[in-house]
Amino acid sequence: MAQIDEAKEKRKIKAVAKMKEIMTAYYIEAKTAEQAGKKVAWITSGGPVEPLIAMDVIPVYPENHGAMIGASKMGVDLCEKAEAMGYSSDLCSYARTDIACAPINGGPIGGLPRPDMLVCCNNICGTVLKWYEVQARFFQVPLFILDTPFCHTGFSEEARRYVRGQITEYIAFLENVCKKKFDTDRIMEVGKLSLEGQRLWQAVLDTAMNRPAPLSAFDAFFHLALIVTLRGTQQAVDYYKMLLTEMRERVAQGIGAVPNERYRLLWDNLPVWYKTKWLSEKFASQGACLVADTYTTAWCGSMRYIREDDFLDTMAEGYSRIYLNIGVDEMARQVIEMADKYDVDGIVMHSNRSCKPYSLGQYDIQRIVREKMGLPTVMIEADMVDARNFSESQIETRIDAFIEVLKERKS
Amino acid sequence: MKQIDECKEILADPYAYAVRFKAESRRKMVGTFCSYAPEEIIAAAGAHPFRLFGTGEKIRLAEAHLQSYCCSLVRGALEDALVGRLAFLDGVVFPHTCDSIQRLSDIWRLNVRHCFHIDLILPVKLDTPGARQYFVDVLNRFRGELGEKLGAAITDDDLRGAIVLYNRIRGALTRIYDLKSDRPEIMKGSDLYALTRAAMIMDRTRVASLLEEVASELERNGAAGAAAGPEKEERPVSGVPKKRVILSGGVCNYPDITTIVEETGGAVVGDDLCTGARYFSGLIDENADPLTAIAGRYLERVVCPAKHRGLTDRADHLIRLARDKKAQGVIFFLLKFCDPHAFDVPYLKEALDRAGILSMVIEVEDRLPAGGQLRTRFEAFLEMI
Numbered sequence: 128m129a130q131i132d133e134a135k136e137k138r139k140i141k142a143v144a145k146m147k148e149i150m151t152a153y154y155i156e157a158k159t160a161e162q163a164g165k166k167v168a169w170i171t172s173g174g175p176v177e178p179l180i181a182m183d184v185i186p187v188y189p190e191n192h193g194a195m196i197g198a199s200k201m202g203v204d205l206c207e208k209a210e211a212m213g214y215s216s217d218l219c220s221y222a223r224t225d226i227a228c229a230p231i232n233g234g235p236i237g238g239l240p241r242p243d244m245l246v247c248c249n250n251i252c253g254t255v256l257k258w259y260e261v262q263a264r265f266f267q268v269p270l271f272i273l274d275t276p277f278c279h280t281g282f283s284e285e286a287r288r289y290v291r292g293q294i295t296e297y298i299a300f301l302e303n304v305c306k307k308k309f310d311t312d313r314i315m316e317v318g319k320l321s322l323e324g325q326r327l328w329q330a331v332l333d334t335a336m337n338r339p340a341p342l343s344a345f346d347a348f349f350h351l352a353l354i355v356t357l358r359g360t361q362q363a364v365d366y367y368k369m370l371l372t373e374m375r376e377r378v379a380q381g382i383g384a385v386p387n388e389r390y391r392l393l394w395d396n397l398p399v400w401y402k403t404k405w406l407s408e409k410f411a412s413q414g415a416c417l418v419a420d421t422y423t424t425a426w427c428g429s430m431r432y433i434r435e436d437d438f439l440d441t442m443a444e445g446y447s448r449i450y451l452n453i454g455v456d457e458m459a460r461q462v463i464e465m466a467d468k469y470d471v472d473g474i475v476m477h478s479n480r481s482c483k484p485y486s487l488g489q490y491d492i493q494r495i496v497r498e499k500m501g502l503p504t505v506m507i508e509a510d511m512v513d514a515r516n517f518s519e520s521q522i523e524t525r526i527d528a529f530i531e532v533l534k535e536r537k538s
Numbered sequence: 539m540k541q542i543d544e545c546k547e548i549l550a551d552p553y554a555y556a557v558r559f560k561a562e563s564r565r566k567m568v569g570t571f572c573s574y575a576p577e578e579i580i581a582a583a584g585a586h587p588f589r590l591f592g593t594g595e596k597i598r599l600a601e602a603h604l605q606s607y608c609c610s611l612v613r614g615a616l617e618d619a620l621v622g623r624l625a626f627l628d629g630v631v632f633p634h635t636c637d638s639i640q641r642l643s644d645i646w647r648l649n650v651r652h653c654f655h656i657d658l659i660l661p662v663k664l665d666t667p668g669a670r671q672y673f674v675d676v677l678n679r680f681r682g683e684l685g686e687k688l689g690a691a692i693t694d695d696d697l698r699g700a701i702v703l704y705n706r707i708r709g710a711l712t713r714i715y716d717l718k719s720d721r722p723e724i725m726k727g728s729d730l731y732a733l734t735r736a737a738m739i740m741d742r743t744r745v746a747s748l749l750e751e752v753a754s755e756l757e758r759n760g761a762a763g764a765a766a767g768p769e770k771e772e773r774p775v776s777g778v779p780k781k782r783v784i785l786s787g788g789v790c791n792y793p794d795i796t797t798i799v800e801e802t803g804g805a806v807v808g809d810d811l812c813t814g815a816r817y818f819s820g821l822i823d824e825n826a827d828p829l830t831a832i833a834g835r836y837l838e839r840v841v842c843p844a845k846h847r848g849l850t851d852r853a854d855h856l857i858r859l860a861r862d863k864k865a866q867g868v869i870f871f872l873l874k875f876c877d878p879h880a881f882d883v884p885y886l887k888e889a890l891d892r893a894g895i896l897s898m899v900i901e902v903e904d905r906l907p908a909g910g911q912l913r914t915r916f917e918a919f920l921e922m923i
Contacts, residue, residue, distance in 0.1 A: 213884035215901070217607065217875050249662055253637045256662060256846055257881035264849050264885060272846055274669065276659040277640055279647070285675035286659065292668040455644035480607045483877070487641035490603050491648055 137382060140346055142370045149366060150352055157185045158240045166243040166305055169262065171255045172355055173425075174248035175273060175297065175446055177321050177438070180359040181314040182301050184244075188356050189258075192228070192239055193221035197400025197512035199235040206513050208233070219481040220512035222258040229265055242266055244304045246297075248273040250452045252484045271300045275447040279454040282444055290443035318438030321359040325427040327367035328354045332427070334374040335418040336469055339383025341374045344394040344417035345407040346384060354426045389414030390533045393466050395421045395492070396477035396485045397511045409523065410475075413530045419469040421462060425450045428461075455488035459495040466500060472533055474504040481510050503536070505529035539755065541748045542729045545736035552739050553618075556588055556626045559741060566628040566688055569653070571615060571642075573817045574633040574660055574842065576677060578832050581742055582700035583684050583692045588627070589738035591791050591813070592904070593618045603645050609875040610904035611789050612638045619650045629654035629687055631680075634662070636844045636878050654687045656680065664837050664847040673833045681829065697828035703746055707737055708818040710749035715808065715815065717756045719863050722780055722805035724756055727796025734814060780805040781920045784860050786886070787871035788812045788842075788879050792906050795871065802916045808863040810856055811871070816840050843878035852882060853889035860895050866923040868897040869916075875903075896923055 160167045168179050172190040179186045196202050202224055208231070209223035210216050216223075224234070232238030245268060247259035256272065263270040273293050276286040298309045331350070334341050342350075350370060353363040377383075392410070394417045399406060410417060429445040450458065466474065474496060479486050493504040505525055510516035548555045560567050566585040570577065577587040592614030599620035600613045618624050630653055632643035647655045658680050661669040685691045711734060718725050733752065737745050781804040785795065789812050796806045809815050820839030823831040840855055841847045860868060868890055872879055883899060890897045898919045906912060 213887060215872075215880040215883075218877055218880055222881075253640075253662070253844060254877055254881075257843070257878060260846065260849055261881065261885065270849070272663055274661055274663045274846075276661070276672075277634055277657075279644060279657045279659070283659070283679065285672055285679065288675070289661065289668055289672035292671075293666075296666070296668065454647075455641065456648060478605055480605075483608065483637040484641065487604055487608055487638060488644060490605075491645055 134386070138384070138386070140342065140350075140370075140373065142366070142373055143349065145366065145369065146350060146352065149357075149362065153356065154236055157187050158236075160185050160240055167240050168244045168246050169239070169242040169259075170246040171248050171251060171259070173251040173446065173449055173451070174246050175294070175442055176356075177317045177359040177442070178297060178301055178309070178314060179246070180357075181310060181317045182305050182307070184301070184305065185240075186356060187239055187242065189225045189239065189262075190221050191352065191356055192234060192236075193224055193512055194398070194400050195236070196224045196228075196234050197514075198403070200401050200514065201233070201235060202401060202512040203514050205233055206515070216513075217480075219252075219254045219258070220510055221481065222254055222261075224512055225258065226261055226265075229262065242268055244268055244300075245270040246273070247271070248275060248446060250275040250446055250449050252451065252482065254483075269300070269304055271297055273297060273446070275452060278448055278452055278457075280457075282447055286447065287443060290447055291440060294439055294443055315435075315438060317359040318433075318442075319435050320361060320364055321438075322430060322433060322435055324354055324358050324360075324363045324367060325430050327364060327371055329424075329427040329430070331367060331371050331374055332419070332424060334371070334378055337378045338391075338470075339381065339385065339388035340391070340416050340418040340469075341377035341382060341384060343384040343407065343411075344420035344423065345398075345403050347420060347423040348398045348403060351423050351426065358426070383416065385411045385414065385416035387414045388416045389537075390473065390530070391416055391418045391469065391471045393417070393419045393421075393462065393469065393471045393474050394477070395462065395474060395489065396479045397422055397482060399477060399479075399507070399509045399517065400511055401514050402509075402517060405519075409526055413526075415530060415533070417475065418471060419465050421450060421458075421465065424465070451484045455491050456495070458488065459492040462492055462496055463499055466496065466502060471502065472536070473502055473529065475529075476504055476506050477511075478506050478508045479511050480508075480516050481512065503529065503532050539729075539752060541752050542732055544748065545732040545740070548736055548740055549732055553623055553626065555739065559586065560626050563741065567626050568684075569624065569627045569630040570633075571611070571630075571639060572633050572635045573812050574635065574836055574845075575631050575658070576633075576680065576832055576836065577742075578697065578700040578704050578822070579677065579681055579684060579692065580631065581703065582696035583688050583690065584696075585628070585684075585688055586741070587738075589813075590615045590618070590624075591789060593623075595621070603649065604642075607875055608638050609873050611873065612642045614904070616642060616646065616650075619646065624650075625652060627653045629656065631656050631658055631684075633658040634660050635842070636876075638875070638877075656683050656687070660836075662845055664841065664845050670833065670837055673837060674830055677829050677833055694828050697832070698824070701822045701824055701828060701831065703742055705821045705824065706746040707742060707749060708821055710746065710753045711737060711818040713753040714749065714756065715818075717753070717760060719807040721760065722782070722807055724759065727800060727806050728793035731793035731796065734817065738813070738817065781867065781923045782807045782863065782865040783867045783869055783920075783923075784856070784863065784865045785809040785811060785814070785869050785871055786856060788873055788876050790814070790871050792871075792902070794906055795869075795900075795912070798912050799869070799916055799920075802913055802920055804867075804916065804920045806869075807865055808859055810840060810852075810859060812842060816842060843882045850889070853886050856886060857889060857893045857895065860890070860893075866896065867919060868895060869919070870897060870899040872899060872901045873903075874901055 205224040208227035433445040580587040592611040600617040
């Protein structure tokens with residue numbers, strides 16, 4: 128008995144405690160911002176946070192809150208409240224739960240702090256536009272929209288001009304709301320830290336190329352929080368340095384996220400926030416490790432477009448060409464690249480009712496991956512926060528059948 | 539009216555019409571999905587803009603490409619394309635609208651290979667100078683790309699001609715809608731639907747004349763009717779004045795809705811629909827630079843919820859429209875899985891409540907509810923007005 132516990136203890140990632148500490152302090156700071164004389168901005172997960180950091184504005188992420196709501200199993204109740212407010216049950220569950228939370232300070236932390244401003248970048252979807260319009264009317268605060276034209280097959284010159292012009296408008300917006308001048312030296316520092324953070328995050332994810340992978344996608348979903356919320360800060364850089372060191376140690380000692388790693392899989396789409404433990408254990412029980420995923424890589428995928436010495440200019444392209452703002456064929460190409468890099472045996476796709484840009488096109492990506500690499504895919508039909516859309520028995524059956532397919536192929 | 543019959547005949551089988559028209563006119567057929575598609579530029583190129591509205595058939599092939607949580611317009615359009623019902627199309631144009639159309643564009647590009655494909659990545663914001671400039675830039679690029687695909691450059695004169703034509707179409711539709719709003723009994727809602735829909739499908743030169751004929755005839759009848767006595771035709775047999783309602787939503791393929799409203803004692807006296815007033819609201823400045831003028835019309839016309847132009851634009855418009863048309867109620871028509879429209883309903887309802895205008899919501903997936911459901915609901919709603 129004691130030996131099994133010891134092995135289990137060794138497998139646990141130590142950095143988890145530090146992350147919890149940082150996120151707690153972060154939310155406390157955000158909720159007491161007014162007393163500290165600081166401003167709070169609500170911003171979308173794909174939004175340009177660096178100028179906020181440079182202006183000393185505390186960025187708050189309703190989507191991160193949505194993930195917490197899902198993980199705390201408060202999603203269904205809040206979705207029902209949103210439906211009572213007149214919002215269709217077919218709408219994104221992040222939006223529904225956040226809209227329901229606002230008037231009642233709902234959710235696991237007693238609600239998000241009131242925003243002084245809203246920053247909405249539609250590079251992830253069109254839903255955020257509508258969601259932030261609702262919140263702008265509710266909170267009666269200024270709303271800035273960064274409109275990043277969709278890059279079906281490329282990034283046009285006119286789109287580049289348009290987005291770059293909006294970065295300038297964004298800065299003017301911040302100066303107006305914060306009543307102070309934008310520090311062009313500070314943004315260079317923040318830009319550097321942002322890129323360093325992204326490089327470190329990529330390095331952490333890359334350690335999963337090893338056999339066995341020291342971390343799984345389910346671990347990555349948890350450690351993702353800082354590169355999303357505090358990108359551009361020294362704190363995020365320090366944290367990922369620490370996490371990377373731990374991952375390298377685990378690789379050196381052969382400690383895998385999954386004992387007896389037999390099958391290596393790639394996860395596509397957002398997590399099923401209220402079932403991460405169940406899914407993780409389900410796959411692990413069969414020796415399957417999710418060694419890569421398209422979701423966590425989205426926060427270091429645009430590095431190739433951004434130059435440290437020209438941060439504001441290159442930000443435009445960086446924020447426009449993220450994973451969800453590109454064509455289905457380009458997404459398929461990136462999935463294949465990842466499948467190859469992490470040497471995966473199959474793909475697990477979460478067909479997420481709440482996220483059309485991520486889910487519509489999955490069938491074609493599945494087909495392309497099958498044609499080009501011969502890899503099998505399993506579809507998990509669910510929702511990221513609304514647990515009413517998760518059928519445990521159906522999904523269990525699907526996963527079991529998928530593992531059988533993988534088993535067959537290995538033999 | 540024979541013009542209405544002409545439209546109805548075409549609408550009985552739009553694809554058959556397209557095939558026939560293509561053979562007769564030798565025009566290139568360009569499919570569109572959205573009222574933001576700049577038909578003027580397509581027409582200026584000598585091609586025929588043909589609006590697509592989903593399918594009337596069961597979804598089979600599209601199942602392999604699109605999950606069920608996607609609206610019937612998108613799934614249906616893909617279905618018709620994959621089955622081969624849209625073989626007559628030479629090309630399609632996808633203006634940026636919503637997330638589903640965005641992905642349909644990619645899936646279409648990868649799977650429907652017989653026609654050319656152009657993305658028109660219009661801005662989502664319509665209220666900044668930067669967005670305005672970008673809009674014009676995108677139209678410029680489109681003009682070049684389309685000209686290339688069709689093998690002929692589009693000149694400014696071509697554009698001016700198209701602008702004049704579309705102003706005629708939109709002007710005539712506006713006149714007809716206004717006449718019907720003043721005196722709902724002059725035309726059935728399903729007939730108005732036929733005229734409006736035909737304007738998105740038919741030979742535009744023919745449709746401009748047809749609509750002008752209808753408008754003039756209605757005006758003549760109206761003058762004659764007025765001479766005979768204004769009170770005479772306004773009350774149906776029961777002697778009770780009709781309850782006036784506005785229809786608000788996106789793509790509506792169901793003329794039966796207006797019929798049932800009429801049969802339960804109401805009249806649809808105006809609309810804010812993608813396939814209704816949004817299609818023809820706003821004329822184009824015939825004296826300005828053509829491309830800038832075209833952009834201007836799309837930037838300024840009644841806004842679609844997938845675009846952003848301030849926080850209360852749609853509510854302000856809806857209330858103004860209801861007051862203008864002396865409507866006492868609004869019926870929201872929602873297509874299941876249409877996110878932009880669904881997000882706006884609570885705030886629109888609230889704004890209408892404050893303005894003392896009643897509203898109700900009907901949601902449809904791909905066909906109207908069977909039996910007397912709708913009738914019962916409309917009866918109850920109209921009773922409250």
